[in-house]
Amino acid sequence: MKARLAACVIAAWLAWAGATAFAQPVSDPAPLAYRDAAEEARFHALTAELRCVQCQNQSLADSNAQIAHDLRREVLDLMHQGRSDAQIKQFLVERYGEFVLYRPQVESRTWLLWFGPAALLLGGAVMLVVLVRRRARALPAATDDAQEW
Structure with a gap:
């Protein structure tokens, strides 16, 4: 039993020592x-x-x-x-x-990298404008007589 405990302690110490040796920053x-x-x-x-x-x-x-x-x-x-x-x-x-x-250089291979975010932003703005206009057209025209408070 003591031999097993000693072996476990030695194995744990070796594992700790190995882990700390690899964790040191490279200088x-x-x-x-x-x-x-x-x-x-x-x-x-x-x-x-x-x-x-x-x-x-x-x-x-x-x-x-x-x-x-x-x-x-x-x-x-x-x-x-x-x-x-x-x-x-x-x-x-x-x-x-x-x-x-x-x-990176602006060339045909990197156009998506350079212009992709702007294209996504522009596409989102266009979609937002289209959705707002559709909803505005879909709402019935409100008159003062038809309002119920």
Whole structure:
């Protein structure tokens, strides 16, 4: 009985230790090295415009996922190679698709994304106007003599 209890305690401790080991946030081993303040500002502006491919709801600048750390390093390396912001974005789009951009390009593939909400709003307004006009026509004309209080 004591052996079973000891085994259960050890198993519970190992499970807890394993769970807490995986729950620790991933930290970047070495800080990023910028050449000057202008490069740092450009880097932060660029990573704020890019989406983390794992988190999907955070920018590359805000995400703490390991792939976000790797992509931030990749972006800085591309900047050090002399690539422009447009070239860096194009590189990431070729690798991960348009999803990596918070503001994808307006083209035939993304029309629904850009204009869909406005079309739904306009369609809803048109339906509302049609319904109000139908109800107004369906009501009998009220006269002062016909009113009962």
